[in-house]
Amino acid sequence: KPTLTLNESLPYPFVFRPDRTALVVIDMQNDFCAPGGFGERLGNDISSTRSIIPVISRVMAAARFAGLMIVHTREGHLPDLSDCPPSKLRRSRRQGAGIGDEGPMGRILIRGERGHAIVPELTPEAGEIIIDKPGKGAFFQTDLQAILEENRIEALILCGVTTHVCVHTTLREANDRGYECLVLEDATAAFDPEDHAAALRMIWQQGGIFGWTSMSEPVVKSLR
Numbered sequence: 236k237p238t239l240t241l242n243e244s245l246p247y248p249f250v251f252r253p254d255r256t257a258l259v260v261i262d263m264q265n266d267f268c269a270p271g272g273f274g275e276r277l278g279n280d281i282s283s284t285r286s287i288i289p290v291i292s293r294v295m296a297a298a299r300f301a302g303l304m305i306v307h308t309r310e311g312h313l314p315d316l317s318d319c320p321p322s323k324l325r326r327s328r329r330q331g332a333g334i335g336d337e338g339p340m341g342r343i344l345i346r347g348e349r350g351h352a353i354v355p356e357l358t359p360e361a362g363e364i365i366i367d368k369p370g371k372g373a374f375f376q377t378d379l380q381a382i383l384e385e386n387r388i389e390a391l392i393l394c395g396v397t398t399h400v401c402v403h404t405t406l407r408e409a410n411d412r413g414y415e416c417l418v419l420e421d422a423t424a425a426f427d428p429e430d431h432a433a434a435l436r437m438i439w440q441q442g443g444i445f446g447w448t449s450m451s452e453p454v455v456k457s458l459r
């Protein structure tokens with residue numbers, strides 16, 4: 236399989252093998268992208284997280300076309316909250332968005348509820364991996380690392396929400412596990428654009444201390 240080079244990435248060209256690369260779509264759930272969900276109840280404007288849905292859709296289509304492994308993650312907890320740290324529960328309640336509380340889309344951030352589901356536009360296809368995670372990072376208390384190793388994956392292309400929280404935590408976990416990471420600037424979002432910009436800068440500074448960033452279009456083009 237050929238090696239692809241993205242000349243447009245920061246801080247320098249990102250080189251990857253499609254057969255050793257996974258697209259990881261992080262937490263594109265109703266709870267972060269739909270009215271009445273966890274994100275909005277925390278006091279955020281969800282227009283930024285909604286705006287990346289069509290961008291991710293294009294990237295996902297290109298990844299499917301090129302045969303990349305696709306991983307979807309969902310943040311959420313068991314109905315009895317046994318996998319939710321008391322600290323996380325306390326802080327969510329204090330903010331008026333208690334994990335497990337009833338909302339317009341069912342219980343907030345609980346597996347199986349409508350709020351927990353991936354937005355309909357980005358529904359996973361058969362054969363794609365879905366990782367249910369209790370934390371911000373996709374590696375903590377999940378099978379993700381074992382699945383990536385089984386598939387001989389060496390590099391991750393990350394998108395989803397939010398840039399500075401679950402995308403960054405997953406990026407950092409992946410770094411410590413030896414994966415090369417590319418984060419898509421226009422296919423990630425935070426509720427506050429300052430958090431988004433700062434989080435992106437943190438990736439490529441110091442010669443790419445956590446990896447690379449790029450706009451989506453060069454990636455889509457390279458996969459065609």
Ligand code: TIU
Pocket residue numbers: 261262267277310396397398400401402426
């Ligand atoms: N998925 C994710 O980023 N979870 C969060 O709680 N993000 C916030 O920005 N709150």
